[in-house]
Amino acid sequence: MTGATFAQVLSVPAPGPARPFTHVTSPGITGLSNLVRLAPGTYIERMAQLDTREKLAILADAAKYDASCASSGTAKRNSADGKGIGSTEGMGICHAYAPDGRCISLLKILLTNSCIFDCHYCINRKSSNVRRARFTADEVVELTLAFYRRNYIEGLFLSSGIIRSPDYTMEQLVEVARSLREDHHFRGYIHLKTIPDADPELVRLAGVHADRVSINVELPTAGGLKRLAPEKDGARIEGAMADVKASIADSRDATRKYKSAPRFAPAGQSTQMIVGADAATDGDIVKRASTLYDRFGLRRVYYSAFSPIPDASAVLPLRRPPLMREHRLYQSDWLMRFYDYRPDEVVAAADPSTGMLPLDIDPKLAWALRFRDRFPIDINRAPREMLLRVPGLGVKAVNAILTSRRWRRLRLDDVARLTVSVTKIRPFIVAEDWRPVMLTDRADLKPLVTPKREQLELFAA
Amino acid sequence: MRVVTIPEPDDFDAWRDAARDLAAASVPPDDVVWQVGDVPTDLFAGESNTRALPGAAPAFGVPRAFLDLARSAILSREPERFALLYTLLTRLRREPKLMEDRADRLVRRLEEMAKAVRRDIHKMRAFLRFREVAEEGGSRYVAWFEPEHHIVRANAAFFVNRFASMRWSILTPELSLHWDGKALAQGPGATRGDAPEGDPTEEVWKTYYASIFNPARLKVGAMLKEMPRKYWKNMPETALVPELLAGAQAREAQMIDTARTAAPSPKGTNSMAAWQALREEALGCTRCPLYAPATQTVFGEGPIDAEMMIVGEQPGDQEDLAGRPFVGPAGQVFDRAMAAAEVDRTRVYVTNAVKHFKFEPRGKRRIHAKPGTGEIEACRWWIGQELALVRPRMTVAMGATAARSLFGRTMTISRERGRVLDLPDGGAAWITVHPSYLLRLPDKVQAEEEFARFVEDLRAAAKVVA
Numbered sequence: 001m002t003g004a005t006f007a008q009v010l011s012v013p014a015p016g017p018a019r020p021f022t023h024v025t026s027p028g029i030t031g032l033s034n035l036v037r038l039a040p041g042t043y044i045e046r047m048a049q050l051d052t053r054e055k056l057a058i059l060a061d062a063a064k065y066d067a068s069c070a071s072s073g074t075a076k077r078n079s080a081d082g083k084g085i086g087s088t089e090g091m092g093i094c095h096a097y098a099p100d101g102r103c104i105s106l107l108k109i110l111l112t113n114s115c116i117f118d119c120h121y122c123i124n125r126k127s128s129n130v131r132r133a134r135f136t137a138d139e140v141v142e143l144t145l146a147f148y149r150r151n152y153i154e155g156l157f158l159s160s161g162i163i164r165s166p167d168y169t170m171e172q173l174v175e176v177a178r179s180l181r182e183d184h185h186f187r188g189y190i191h192l193k194t195i196p197d198a199d200p201e202l203v204r205l206a207g208v209h210a211d212r213v214s215i216n217v218e219l220p221t222a223g224g225l226k227r228l229a230p231e232k233d234g235a236r237i238e239g240a241m242a243d244v245k246a247s248i249a250d251s252r253d254a255t256r257k258y259k260s261a262p263r264f265a266p267a268g269q270s271t272q273m274i275v276g277a278d279a280a281t282d283g284d285i286v287k288r289a290s291t292l293y294d295r296f297g298l299r300r301v302y303y304s305a306f307s308p309i310p311d312a313s314a315v316l317p318l319r320r321p322p323l324m325r326e327h328r329l330y331q332s333d334w335l336m337r338f339y340d341y342r343p344d345e346v347v348a349a350a351d352p353s354t355g356m357l358p359l360d361i362d363p364k365l366a367w368a369l370r371f372r373d374r375f376p377i378d379i380n381r382a383p384r385e386m387l388l389r390v391p392g393l394g395v396k397a398v399n400a401i402l403t404s405r406r407w408r409r410l411r412l413d414d415v416a417r418l419t420v421s422v423t424k425i426r427p428f429i430v431a432e433d434w435r436p437v438m439l440t441d442r443a444d445l446k447p448l449v450t451p452k453r454e455q456l457e458l459f460a461a
Numbered sequence: 462m463r464v465v466t467i468p469e470p471d472d473f474d475a476w477r478d479a480a481r482d483l484a485a486a487s488v489p490p491d492d493v494v495w496q497v498g499d500v501p502t503d504l505f506a507g508e509s510n511t512r513a514l515p516g517a518a519p520a521f522g523v524p525r526a527f528l529d530l531a532r533s534a535i536l537s538r539e540p541e542r543f544a545l546l547y548t549l550l551t552r553l554r555r556e557p558k559l560m561e562d563r564a565d566r567l568v569r570r571l572e573e574m575a576k577a578v579r580r581d582i583h584k585m586r587a588f589l590r591f592r593e594v595a596e597e598g599g600s601r602y603v604a605w606f607e608p609e610h611h612i613v614r615a616n617a618a619f620f621v622n623r624f625a626s627m628r629w630s631i632l633t634p635e636l637s638l639h640w641d642g643k644a645l646a647q648g649p650g651a652t653r654g655d656a657p658e659g660d661p662t663e664e665v666w667k668t669y670y671a672s673i674f675n676p677a678r679l680k681v682g683a684m685l686k687e688m689p690r691k692y693w694k695n696m697p698e699t700a701l702v703p704e705l706l707a708g709a710q711a712r713e714a715q716m717i718d719t720a721r722t723a724a725p726s727p728k729g730t731n732s733m734a735a736w737q738a739l740r741e742e743a744l745g746c747t748r749c750p751l752y753a754p755a756t757q758t759v760f761g762e763g764p765i766d767a768e769m770m771i772v773g774e775q776p777g778d779q780e781d782l783a784g785r786p787f788v789g790p791a792g793q794v795f796d797r798a799m800a801a802a803e804v805d806r807t808r809v810y811v812t813n814a815v816k817h818f819k820f821e822p823r824g825k826r827r828i829h830a831k832p833g834t835g836e837i838e839a840c841r842w843w844i845g846q847e848l849a850l851v852r853p854r855m856t857v858a859m860g861a862t863a864a865r866s867l868f869g870r871t872m873t874i875s876r877e878r879g880r881v882l883d884l885p886d887g888g889a890a891w892i893t894v895h896p897s898y899l900l901r902l903p904d905k906v907q908a909e910e911e912f913a914r915f916v917e918d919l920r921a922a923a924k925v926v927a
Binding site: 052053056057058060061063064065078079080081082083084085086087089093094095096097098099100101102103104107108120143146147149150151152221223224226227230278279281305321323351352353354355356400401403404406407408410414415417418 | 558561562563564565566569583586587588589590591592593602604619621622623624625626627642643660662663664665666668669670671672673674675676677678679680681682683684687688696698699702705706709735738739741742743745746748749750833835836838839842843
């Protein structure tokens with residue numbers, strides 16, 4: 001059937017005169033398309049088009065230092081009723097990946113990059129001379145819908161520099177979310193960044209419209225915050241996080257009683273810390289993250305390796321961002337959230353004299369090498385929590401081992417089928433036909449299980 | 462040999478009906494040939510002989526997990542999927558708990574197949590791109606997508622739920638789907654040429670893609686793992702990738718360069734406040750265990766716009782009590798040498814590689830102990846901050862500890878002494894001995910010679926920035 005033209009294809013469900021494709025020239029499509037569908041070539045229209053794109057370039061560029069792009073874990077919605085647009089499932093979707101390896105799931109922009117604060121790590125601080133731009137609420141709404149209709153994004157992540165006052169800025173952010181939800185019945189994902197000093201009522205409204213709200217703690221230590229973000233107040237940031245936690249809990253209670261009760265930030269709240277801009281060690285950061293999870297019921301703590309920014313303040317060093325350190329911190333975060341490690345156990349994987357996690361091996365392997373006496377572990381008998389400690393065994397593999405071993409005793413090649421690499425696991429386990437006697441007691445175990453370093457090509461094409 | 466014909470490649474119900482009857486009649490898997498539509502899969506299957514199976518057999522149950530697996534695996538493009546699933550079904554009748562044995566070869570094989578299908582379904586939801594085209598009474602959103610497996614129909618509900626108020630069409634080589642706002646219709650397969658060429662909004666989207674990317678953190682492997690090249694041809698933004706990659710290093714270097722040369726706050730204005738804040742933060746440092754027995758942090762001192770920075774090893778007993786660097790016996794030697802070399806100490810920034818006093822208590826005295834690599838590493842962060850603030854043109858490392866801290870690796874003083882070196886983060890450096898070494902020399906003549914060499918080093922280093 002492949003020879004059929006689209007006109008023929010299209011005529012199958014809806015018989016009608018076949019028409020060649022033309023780009024939209026009809027009236028009735030608003031906003032963004034307005035700018036591009038006007039008669040081409042005239043100076044004013046070209047300026048207008050340039051203007052939106054130029055503003056987008058500035059305001060997306062300014063937003064890229066926020067690491068979060070998650071669109072998961074919110075309430076399920078759809079627009080099958082034919083009114084409005086959008087849906088959310090349990091799991092978010094990454095619609096593209098940038099060459100920095102980050103997922104692009106949301107349209108992540110600032111409403112404006114003008115700011116009355118002067119935080120040294122921030123590209124948008126008052127004393128920086130970057131180009132400033134500002135979107136109106138309507139422009140953001142139109143842009144979000146235009147991208148969403150073409151399946152580029154899951155929704156919107158809106159943040160902003162602080163202009164005039166925290167309340168004024170927060171009102172603008174809330175207005176974008178309100179308009180999307182109420183005027184356009186948008187059912188996609190919305191993440192709003194709240195301004196710490198804004199009125200609690202505005203923060204509540206943000207939570208009513210948004211799936212997720214977040215406030216950045218910015219730096220892991222109080223000293224660092226004082227030095228690098230002198231206008232921000234750690235206590236007020238934590239106060240706002242506590243308020244959001246209480247509102248989320250209230251709305252959970254209410255929905256239990258009345259199904260129709262309004263939801264508050266169903267995807268919870270998250271925060272972000274900058275890594276490498278203050279004196280905090282990995283141990284400090286891990287402990288700080290775990291208290292944040294406990295105290296404010298956070299869904300996620302994001303780590304952002306401090307990267308050189310154009311027009312940086314003289315207060316901060318200009319180096320390559322510590323990407324590997326950031327990666328190891330995420331891994332340690334995973335150990336606490338999915339592998340039942342206590343924070344002090346993760347800290348125990350760090351070097352005691354520097355408090356830093358090793359960069360050449362992951363923290364789980366580091367922990368196992370530090371506590372060699374706990375291994376090997378018998379795959380056929382060990383409890384779940386011990387299986388989770390084996391370097392190279394993930395949660396899925398552990399679950400598969402637990403169900404499989406109820407029916408027979410597992411051999412090494414059974415384990416190999418359930419995991420990515422059995423070579424890495426071998427020294428740490430006992431299976432029906434495998435005992436790592438020689439391996440476990442070797443003094444030079446580390447080089448055997450450490451991933452090989454790749455020699456980079458000097459003249460790579 | 463029986464031939465079973467499944468009308469469509471993704472028809473789970475047809476497979477289930479046939480498999481149920483075959484299994485009830487205990488037909489062994491080797492005796493069945495499965496084929497899709499009118500395409501024969503077995504040359505020797507002979508005439509189509511789906512001869513009727515004997516009477517209605519008793520019904521039998523299968524675990525839920527098997528049905529879930531089969532529903533996904535049937536969408537795979539692997540031709541043996543029907544046969545493998547039927548083999549698993551017959552084995553399940555003998556071993557009812559087989560699905561729980563996740564390490565079984567057949568279960569594993571089918572799991573892998575189902576996983577590939579689920580991934581393809583997910584990637585279609587992620588990477589499909591609609592283009593807006595004009596149509597009578599509004600517009601239609603049309604996408605061209607080439608899935609790897611037979612997933613299009615299974616994925617239709619997702620697009621209906623999400624884009625119910627739009628009119629859209631999804632064209633694929635196998636079939637096409639059309640939604641008019643009320644009902645979903647299926648059409649024949651299409652070609653790329655049937656799909657529209659472009660959409661003006663794609664230029665705006667590309668602007669976003671290029672701007673949200675941070676050139677300072679290139680991770681091409683991570684991008685390719687999740688967005689393999691096979692999907693690129695139907696995604697407008699991927700056309701930018703080569704150009705973004707090529708420009709990334711230049712953009713990062715430019716970011717660092719502009720900040721380094723044309724910093725908005727010239728030396729001495731906001732840097733002074735920054736230095737004071739940094740010192741205050743350092744007073745509470747607990748990055749290594751040395752803070753516990755020491756009296757206080759001994760931070761560097763000197764003009765923030767100094768051209769020259771001198772780094773020692775660590776504070777001694779007297780520095781620890783005074784809270785200032787180079788005031789003890791070694792400090793006096795240092796001052797004498799600076800005077801002899803005619804370098805004004807008040808115009809030099811002086812600091813230590815390790816900021817807390819490390820000692821071993823012996824009786825009532827505290828005996829200096831050499832800092833370990835861990836402690837030097839922990840304290841390097843502060844040196845890095847001081848260097849970034851002061852930005853000296855020349856940094857003098859006195860002793861092995863200071864050299865290790867500045868260069869991040871062990872340096873042999875005798876080999877590196879006497880010439881200008883380059884610091885890893887920019888700026889010149891000079892390596893010499895620590896003044897306490899001069900104090901420890903027993904032979905007076907040798908001590909004088911060494912002192913003269915030390916003075917010579919300081920003078921030569923100062924000359925570089927003069």
